[in-house]
Amino acid sequence: MHLRPFRPDDLQTLYEIDQACFVPVISYTREELTGFIGHRHSQTWVAEENAEIAGFLIAHREPRKILHIVTIDVLKAWRRGGVGSLLMEAAEQWARDHDMRMIGLEVAHDNLSAQKFYAARGYRKVNEIEHYYADGSTAWAMVKELP
Ligand SMILES: CC(C)(COP(=O)(O)OP(=O)(O)OC[C@H]1O[C@@H](n2cnc3c(N)ncnc32)[C@H](O)[C@@H]1OP(=O)(O)O)[C@@H](O)C(=O)NCCC(=O)NCCS
Structure with a gap:
């Protein structure tokens, strides 16, 4: 498994992975994914083995030295x-x-499962955000301070 930067011809595969990873109120449209990935403050890493994409992560640099994880998606398999x-x-x-x-x-x-994944990496819950998703459901905001 290795990581590489996003290539424009990955878009359809990343879209399909995102659709497979999340229910429709959470998954992104192609246009949203294109916007996030293409933003000048974004970074995208693609995990690949033998030319098969297993997952990806999009992060966005916010003001005040905060890196925001937009999404992380790993195919179930x-x-x-x-x-x-x-x-x-x-x-x-x-x-x-x-x-x-x-x-x-x-x-x-x-x-x-994602909350356990993040907690195992040292992220902590800081805030509950009601009505965060389009169906009105709640999200946890989690953060990790960097030394
Ligand atoms: C969350 C996600 C990215 C984790 O990816 P992954 O490749 O399975 O993670 P790793 O194998 O690196 O897991 C590292 C550790 O995290 C924890 N962890 C990961 N998945 C877990 C689960 N389902 N239940 C409990 N702990 C879990 C474990 O401590 C694990 O270490 P271990 O396997 O040695 O026990 C993946 O499950 C995923 O893509 N889920 C669907 C999309 C999603 O929910 N993304 C996050 C949205 S905010």
């Missing part, structure tokens, strides 16, 4: 094999290299 950790390590290293002070993200209230 590849989960619990360290792909998510590889992607998060890349984002966290980028954040440290760019003098960020914190990484933040939102995770659905009922997404316990």
Whole structure:
């Protein structure tokens, strides 16, 4: 498994992975994904093995030295094999290299596996955001301060 930067011809595959990873109120449209990935303050890492994309992560640099994880998606068949950790390590290293002070993200209230994944990496819940998703459901904001 290795990481590489996004290439424009990845878009359809990343869209399909995002659709497979999230219910429709959370998954992004193609236009949203294109906008996030193409933003000048964004970074996208693609995890690939033998030319098969297993997952990806989009992060966005916010003001006040915060890196925001827009999404991290690992295909079901590849989960619990360290792909998510590889992607998060890349984002966290980028954040440290760019003098960020914190990484933040939102995770659905009922997404316990992702909450465990983040907690295992040192993220803590700081705030419950009601009506965060289009169906009115709640998200947790989680953060990790960087040394
Ligand atoms: C969350 C996600 C990115 C994790 O990716 P992954 O490749 O499975 O993660 P890793 O294999 O690197 O897991 C690292 C550690 O996180 C924890 N973890 C990961 N998935 C877990 C689960 N389902 N239940 C409990 N702990 C879990 C474990 O401590 C794991 O270490 P271990 O396997 O040695 O026990 C993946 O499950 C995913 O894409 N889910 C769907 C999309 C999603 O929910 N994204 C996050 C939205 S905010």
